[in-house]
Amino acid sequence: MGAANLSNAAAIVGAAESDVIGYPEDLTGHKVTSLQHHIQAIKNVSVQTGIPISDIQGIFSAGWSGELAEHLGLKPRYLDTTSVGGCSFQIHVHHALAAIHAGIIDIALVSHGEAGWSYRGGGGGGGGRGQVSPGAEMTAAYGTFGAPSQYAHAMVRHFHQFGTSQEDFAHISVVTRDWAQLNPRAVMYGKKQSPFGGPITVQDVLDARIIAWPLTLYHCCLVSDHGGAVIVARPEIARSLRTNPVWVTGAGESMGHQNILEMEDFTATSASRSSATAYKMAGLGPQDMEMAMIYDSFTITAGITAEMLGLAPRGKGYTLWKDGHAAPGGRVPINTNGGGLSFNHSGMYGMQLLVEAFRQLSRTAEDGVNGIEGKQTQATTCVVNGTGGTLSTTGTLVLTSDDR
């Protein structure tokens, strides 16, 4: 079943090309870029259909969707950047069909821009040949190196807007070390595993080496190895297996920007929107969440995300950790595996969030999957929020246990 329901669920309502294709040069003799081809074609299809660009809800392109959304000033609720070669665009239409059928979006944009001749020999890549990311062009000179160098700006702005401090956020580090001490697979399980292992104190966090003020080493996630996999199946199959299903009760996604240069409010991410979508689908709210798995690339990421998810008032996300609510035995356990700060962070931490949420809600943590016990909560609901890029994109899930 399934596929038949999609038939005729959506139609292609317009199709246009960039202004000059083939072997183009613009009026000043410059080569036309991949980005120009994208933007011209998008403008042209908007004119053709009468659909304003601002009405586009979903963006589909071969690896360039975030850049396109940012260039257009859009905050799409559906992002698909599947890049599997020349057939990517057929696959985009398929995915758009499913998204429209599901009621997630009404209007999808599939875009292509590839200066294959103008920049021949210039290499491929998601942006198309020869394309310089315009955000990178205007930030590359300024001595930032990796995520911490940028996230530090968000923390300073949080200090300014809400009167918070390094110490407030340090509690998040301390609590994740507490969780890590309950997880033998955590990199920071104990001092035997790492000199930086748990337990640690707030003072330890403040005294640690500065990476990018106000972020000290202990405000920053680990860099480690990880592999994870998740299977999603329809209910009949889910009920037939030996595992307890964990239901995807709500889901939402959004983005704010691609480059943090374009972040409107350094203390707020698109998780406010992605979680609103997810909660609405679930018919549940933050007050119903019995635990949370929150992407904690840095303490600031976790703190502000807790605010975006409605788990704490604006400016007060850190209090969940400081007051012990997020800690072992607290009323809303957060990051029960030890988080990206103390368990494991391989670069893209979102899979670790999913694995831990499943372990807790499916009761497989009790079964000792992978030979490790680790049931930390009795929670039957969990909000899971991944943050990608530089506080750029967010995906929120509301998961519920089968025994709820």
Added chain:
Amino acid sequence: MAYNKPIPPRGQHTKPFWEGTRAGKLMLPRCRDCNRVHWYPRLICPSCHSTNLEWIEGSGRGRLHTFAVQHRAFGGWAEEVPYVTAYIDLDEGDRMMTVLRGVDPTKPEEIKIGTRVEVEFEQANDDTFIPFWRVADESGE
């Protein structure tokens, strides 16, 4: 001393900006239809989606929006640690990234959000001048 830090990849749509820096001007893109200035430069106005854009000479003045102090760096920047990276709210609107000069990186608590700043340009090679921002001298105002 020769400039030894990264020189940004030159985009294909920003020639007026880089030419402006050579003349000590901060050129900014503005939409002729909705009149808004945006940064970084685009092919389409991110506010109203008009492609009727122009370049204007900016005032080169703004305010400090937020900052960080970089203690870990590589290449030419490693020789300058600690230094202050920052985001500047332009008087014309929207925001620019920079390395902020005229502040003491060892006393971050003394750096104030909202401080008046102004642009300056440093020559990086024969045809590239890079904008940096400095805390403005308000004594004469």
